[in-house]
Amino acid sequence: MITAAPAPFGQxxxxxxxxxxxxxxGDLLEVSMGxxxxxxxxxxxxxxxxxxxxxVKLKPVxxxxxxxxxxxxxxxxxxxxxxxxxxxxxxxxxxxNWAYAMAVEKLSGQAVPDRxxxxxxxxxxxxxxxxxxxxxxxxxxxxxxxxxxxLYAFRERExxxxxxxxxxxxxxxxxxxxxxxxxxxxxxEWLAAASKLVDNFPRFLDEYETMLTGNEILLARTQGVxxxxxxxxxxxxxxxxxxxxxxxxxxxxxxxxxGFYPRFDFRVPLGEHGDTYDRYMMRILEMRESVKILQQAxxxxxxxxxxxxxxxLRGFRPKPGETYGxxxxxxxxxxxxxxxxxxxxxxxxxxxxxSLINLTLLEEMCLxxxxxxxxxxxxxxxxxxxxxxR
Amino acid sequence: MSDAIDKPVPFPAAGNISDAEREELRRHGILxxxxxxxxxxGRSNSIWPLQFGLACCAIEMIAAATARFDIARFGAEIxxxxxxxxxxxxxxxxxxxxxxxxxxxxxxxxxxxxYCIAMGACAISGGPFKQGYNVLKGIDxxxxxxxxxxxxxxxxxxxxxxxxxxxxxxxxxxxxGPDAARHTRPDMPSEFSVPSYGEHDxxxxxxxxxxxxxxxxxxxxxx
Numbered sequence: 001m002i003t004a005a006p007a008p009f010g011q012x013x014x015x016x017x018x019x020x021x022x023x024x025x026g027d028l029l030e031v032s033m034g035x036x037x038x039x040x041x042x043x044x045x046x047x048x049x050x051x052x053x054x055x056v057k058l059k060p061v062x063x064x065x066x067x068x069x070x071x072x073x074x075x076x077x078x079x080x081x082x083x084x085x086x087x088x089x090x091x092x093x094x095x096x097n098w099a100y101a102m103a104v105e106k107l108s109g110q111a112v113p114d115r116x117x118x119x120x121x122x123x124x125x126x127x128x129x130x131x132x133x134x135x136x137x138x139x140x141x142x143x144x145x146x147x148x149x150x151l152y153a154f155r156e157r158e159x160x161x162x163x164x165x166x167x168x169x170x171x172x173x174x175x176x177x178x179x180x181x182x183x184x185x186x187x188x189e190w191l192a193a194a195s196k197l198v199d200n201f202p203r204f205l206d207e208y209e210t211m212l213t214g215n216e217i218l219l220a221r222t223q224g225v226x227x228x229x230x231x232x233x234x235x236x237x238x239x240x241x242x243x244x245x246x247x248x249x250x251x252x253x254x255x256x257x258x259g260f261y262p263r264f265d266f267r268v269p270l271g272e273h274g275d276t277y278d279r280y281m282m283r284i285l286e287m288r289e290s291v292k293i294l295q296q297a298x299x300x301x302x303x304x305x306x307x308x309x310x311x312x313l314r315g316f317r318p319k320p321g322e323t324y325g326x327x328x329x330x331x332x333x334x335x336x337x338x339x340x341x342x343x344x345x346x347x348x349x350x351x352x353x354x355s356l357i358n359l360t361l362l363e364e365m366c367l368x369x370x371x372x373x374x375x376x377x378x379x380x381x382x383x384x385x386x387x388x389x390r
Numbered sequence: 391m392s393d394a395i396d397k398p399v400p401f402p403a404a405g406n407i408s409d410a411e412r413e414e415l416r417r418h419g420i421l422x423x424x425x426x427x428x429x430x431x432g433r434s435n436s437i438w439p440l441q442f443g444l445a446c447c448a449i450e451m452i453a454a455a456t457a458r459f460d461i462a463r464f465g466a467e468i469x470x471x472x473x474x475x476x477x478x479x480x481x482x483x484x485x486x487x488x489x490x491x492x493x494x495x496x497x498x499x500x501x502x503x504x505y506c507i508a509m510g511a512c513a514i515s516g517g518p519f520k521q522g523y524n525v526l527k528g529i530d531x532x533x534x535x536x537x538x539x540x541x542x543x544x545x546x547x548x549x550x551x552x553x554x555x556x557x558x559x560x561x562x563x564x565x566x567g568p569d570a571a572r573h574t575r576p577d578m579p580s581e582f583s584v585p586s587y588g589e590h591d592x593x594x595x596x597x598x599x600x601x602x603x604x605x606x607x608x609x610x611x612x613x
Contacts, residue, residue: 010453035489035492036440036442036471036473036492036496037471038399038471039443042444042445042448043443043444043445043489063486063488063490064486064488064489065444065445065483065484065486065489066486066488067445067484067486067512067519067522067524067525068519068521068522068523068524068525071522071523072519072521072522075521081519084518087446087518090445090446090449090543091449147455148572150452150456151456151457154452154453154456154457154458155456155457155458157453158456171544171545172446172449172543173446173448173543256397273482323472352573385445386445386446
């Protein structure tokens with residue numbers, strides 16, 4: 001058991017300081033983890049400096065999946081960027097679509113019909129469930145339970161992905177939201193199937209929790225590991241479940257009250273310690289809250305149009321101006337900044353990716369822990385490289 | 391003797407037994423096979439892919455490994471994190487110019503016989519991100535690709551289909567003779583030069599040994 005004291009908060013990646021200074025202690029070891037590494041969740045690289053097994057310095061290296069999303073979006077029309085937003089966060093395309101549609105709707109001042117608003121909430125919450133279930137699976141992969149929890153998570157994911165496919169025609173890249181509404185109206189059969197799935201979902205969560213939550217290995221490996229200070233997290237702009245695990249009550253669904261979220265009764269789960277275990281529990285509790293939202297939404301979903309009749313898809317030119325639309329994505333605050341100069345293309349298009357900003361405190365979380373814990377801490381932050389590098 | 395070496399050896403070795411007779415023998419419990427067939431049968435049913443996800447397609451690759459699609463039915467469920475233990479590289483996602491040198495290095499680290507599947511539009515040609523300044527327009531510019539799977543992303547079934555096509559290709563490989571498989575021939579390279587991440591583009595931008603695009607057809611029919 002390594003009993004190195006955790007590094008003081010705010011210690012930046014300046015010159016490396018040796019914890020033990022005696023000639024018999026050996027040299028520091030620099031390890032490059034990634035970009036091809038089974039637990040860096042894609043092409044992410046960590047340059048780690050190790051003192052024995054303890055991390056004394058960690059430098060994240062980005063850019064291995066920088067595929068020019070923002071530049072391409074500035075050269076295409078507003079609507080043509082919608083499929084690209086699918087590929088930003090490829091686990092939750094529905095909420096990314098919504099964030100972008102929300103930003104453009106703010107820019108052009110379009111109204112969204114009630115049915116579309118409810119559908120957006122339904123799909124965003126289904127996406128949150130998919131994301132969190134998969135994240136927990138991947139987190140356990142990083143803990144060394146080779147694949148089994150992930151198999152359970154993907155079993156549930158497939159069911160929800162089937163719904164997305166039935167609705168939008170694509171499993172992952174849904175491209176479903178439009179400016180001023182949604183693209184396809186779900187059939188009553190689809191709604192019945194979705195409602196049934198949601199009603200059965202708590203059973204899966206109970207099964208999942210029976211196997212995982214009290215697990216001794218999970219407790220030993222995650223409690224007290226990667227602790228994050230709430231003040232520090234707020235200063236660094238960290239959002240989403242990672243921030244709420246520190247006990248900061250900040251959920252854009254409540255703060256901004258965007259969409260139709262004020263009409264739903266749900267709670268925001270909060271952690272206490274800000275460690276990896278709290279971040280894990282945050283995901284499980286949020287899934288339960290999402291189920292509550294979904295059950296309410298299916299009951300009150302009104303009939304009506306799904307598109308604003310005045311919405312203009314072809315030749316869409318918003319007035320000059322700038323806007324920032326944001327929502328509570330499964331990973332945190334997902335925002336789109338748009339600067340329009342009155343042409344069909346945005347003059348400036350910028351994404352505020354939660355994954356990238358949540359990664360900024362990775363070093364502070366990992367200092368003083370072993371390299372095996374760094375993998376788990378990274379897993380608990382929940383990054384998707386498409387969004388980090390864009 | 392020298393004549394025998396120069397002359398292409400007919401393969402399979404001249405035997406008098408037809409497929410129908412072999413099938414008849416098999417029904418009586420006598421299995422006739424050649425070493426080549428046995429070798430290819432074994433290889434094609436235990437392809438170990440490299441656990442290496444690049445982008446969106448990697449999620450579908452993982453989905454192919456999970457319960458519903460179950461790539462284990464084809465003997466390819468053992469994703470190896472180390473290229474030294476892998477037979478198959480599934481290039482699953484956008485290869486950026488920063489990533490391309492690492493992909494080629496991983497390919498060079500894999501032992502022969504090795505195969506490459508370009509999964510998804512990005513790995514084939516750059517896909518939707520082709521206009522991007524940082525996106526490689528197809529991994530086949532640097533490493534030889536055996537199977538291309540179109541889609542954005544391809545469904546897990548498409549990946550399974552690609553894998554089955556690869557199995558067919560492996561089963562048809564010859565060990566000797568003029569059309570022997572790549573890995574048996576000393577004159578075929580198994581390692582390729584790793585491009586460097588230059589100031590404006592990869593240096594070199596493509597490997598002319600590997601990338602031989604078809605000449606585009608013109609109206610006059612000439613290249």
